[in-house]
Amino acid sequence: MNIEELEQIAESVRLENAKYDYEVNVCMDLACASQGAGPLRDELVKAAEKSGKKVLVRRTGCMGPCSSGPLVRVDPEETLYHHVHANHAEAIVASLGDGPVPALQCDLNEHFDKQVRVVLENAGYIDPEKIDDYIACDGYKALLTALTEMSPNTVIQQITDSGLRGRGGGGYPTGLKWGTVAKAGGDLKYVICNGDEGDPGAFMDRSVMEGDPHRVIEGMAIAAYAVGASKGYIYVRAEYPVAVARLTAGLRDARRRGLLGNGICGTTFNFDIEIRLGAGAFVCGEETALIASIEGKRGTPKPRPPYPAVSGLWGKPTLINNVETYANIAPIIRKGGKWFANMGSERSKGTKVFALTGKITNTGLVEVPMGIKLREIIEVIGGGVPGGHTFKAVQTGGPSGGCIPAEMFDTPVDYETLAQLGSIMGSGGMIVMDDTSCMVNVARFFIEFCMTESCGKCIPCRAGTAQMFTLLTRICNGGGTLDDLELLEDLCATVKEASLCGLGQTAPNPVLSTLKYFRNEYIEHIVHKRCPAGVCNIEAAVPEVQAEVLA
């Protein structure tokens, strides 16, 4: 395989597509599939055959606004239809060449206008199971360019210039990480893709793995070339069977095309990837825990240093990035680090994919430039809160993040400002809450999550989260005291500062941020025994008698 051959494949796909007058793209991502996109596609194929028109019906990955699903886009007109069902298939096919079907047309221009698509550039345009579709969209061009025209150092320089930072949550500069692994000694190194999207309320990585699997594979291969690794692992949640199937098929096709394996592209570069299944442990998103899990062990984190970049999988230098980070690599290599650095804010470059969910009109996936105001995401892209309710807060960063109150909605979204507000960027879950959400209850929900997901190795996280859960439950039930609040804050301090890994160190964030912005709700529960949002069932609770026993 070389660049010319890649061009030939792309050309043949284009020629093949040119045989059709119309392309009908059906979103087959989980949300649309759960609303009947499967039968819809079958009906579209049947209707197309019957009509005698030259129509290509294509299955694609997530188009974005899941709440409007099932979604269909007709090209070349780029007409987007929403809430399409199997019985609409004939009408859609019949309308081709005659103007759109007005009843199904959806007006989401504002929703899309504010977005910039880098990671999701192919989503909705290619069939995720066809490697040639990906190649036709400049796929694997970046890998071959890197292998034939760039030294590993030049690749790393481009990534450094781009200003890309880890999209898994921490925001560590990707170029710096790659440079460390590249400099580490030893001839055996690994690259790992963290696809263990355990963060509840986030599904960007699932969507990328399912909708554009080759983008992840290509990003990993470029990374492997840059750092000198010969073996890669993709660690995927077992809860994502479609992602596993798509990646498995993707790896097979990439091998067949000579884009993985030995002597890739006629060079001396050897690289292959294996899939490892996660088994339901949020803590395995932590680098050292993930490594332990790939080694077949309990996913318990280890103290860092040594960092995986120096001593990782089986003690070898290991590069770990998350799915979205790898998905940014190919465009950066294709278009240059400077191009990427032109997007975003001062210290957070490029774009970020968010999973917009909760009490909001347009739920789904959005990709926006870093530095965009929270208000624009929620009010313009998200279309506001439905049902006449008012916004209260938005939760970012999942169990490691915090709740940002409505007053702060003019904050630009980047790593630093979110951290200043007591939240984190996280992997990109954005859950909108309105006046019917109780913030104490939300804090309790997240602490319960962290308690059950704590690995149990270090004391502050294991016993601290359990104690916080007890106290928060007591407060929610109306049995809390103001002393409990103080104790809760002391616990937060110790769990945050003394825990071994990121899970424990960030577990108090949902509590601390709600205490900071919604302290009055805690006070209402404790002093007035009422839940302002009407969520907590205070009457039903039995007052607890707490015995003080001396040790």
Added chain:
Amino acid sequence: MPAFTPPPLPSDDKRWKIVNGTMRKNGFARHALIETLHTVQSSFGYLDDDSIRFVARSLRVPLSQAYGVVTFYHYFSLKPPGKHTVTICAGTACYIKGADKLVAAAEKRLGIPQGQTTKDGKISLMTARCVGACSRAPVVLRDGEVMGEVNSEQVLEQLERWAVE
């Protein structure tokens, strides 16, 4: 050191050959433990002491370590699943949209807490940490099939249908 002989297959059941295949593919390396346990669970539906013992011995993993791994990961189940499984997603978006009420309704109807199977072995009631279909919250998996924007009535109807099967 004498050469290591892996233990014999626990029975004639053909599924053990699939399990053995996973181990062979990984050269009977210790790190294949989780991969192999996945194969056991997908073949048999759950993991029991005999299967864990067989895998542990074959991969030369200490028994306690294997058991530690099995009980660490919530995806692995030590009990056989019911004929049908209803899984209620308890992710954040689903929680905000009332998944806890769905769990409560199902628990009340089945008379079992989440994570258990009815005595007749018909229905397992599970919760999931997040199935990644947050935009359609609250989400329920009906024998693995995603249903979005579900209310308690729909859950109860489904349970009713299974109960009379």
Added chain:
Amino acid sequence: MSEPVGVKTLQINGEEVSARSGQTILEVAREHDIDIPTLCHLEGLSDVGACRLCLVEIKGSNKLLPACVTTVFEGMEVSTHTERLQKHRHMILELLFAERNHVCSVCVANGHCELQSLAQDQGLTHISLPYRNPELTVDASLERFTVDHNRCILCTRCVRVCAEIEGAHVWDVMGRGINSTVITDLNDPWGSSSCTRCGKCVQVCPTGALFDKSKVGSDHPKYPDFLPYLNLMREAR
């Protein structure tokens, strides 16, 4: 990136001390009679950095680092007993006391318990956290020894000594988080497990979780000092 072997000079609590490169802060501190509290650490076993009692502050870093696994570097400035650290140590001990059923007056290890001694050293007189009072089992199925999970603090010394020194790996941890417990084999009764009956786990257990049936009350000292000696003899072999 191996550092050259040599002498490093650092400060611990303002005192200038020298160390060999590759040494941990804890090793250097103990050589200089600076007491850093530890619980999961035991000389002769690998370190896991889990109990977080040995956390220290290092100038220039906002993060607290475990002294047992953090190696020294030239010019390092370590503080071992700041107010912030003492507060966390206090809370960690409270968390342990409230986690299971640690009632010293009726414990076989009373007077010989590392948790108890630490609480005394730290001046911990009462627990403000709600007691969890879990109902845990006592397994006395083995002829000589008993495991009482109510006293276990999950330091994993038993797991490590069994795997690393005895080479049997009969102990491990099952479950996760607050529901973790130490187990033998497939959570089998200790008496019917593949235990070699060597008793090393009992000697290294810092509390009354593992104890010798023939000993009662205050007559229960433990002798974990054999480990460095055993390691030395094995290296010489």
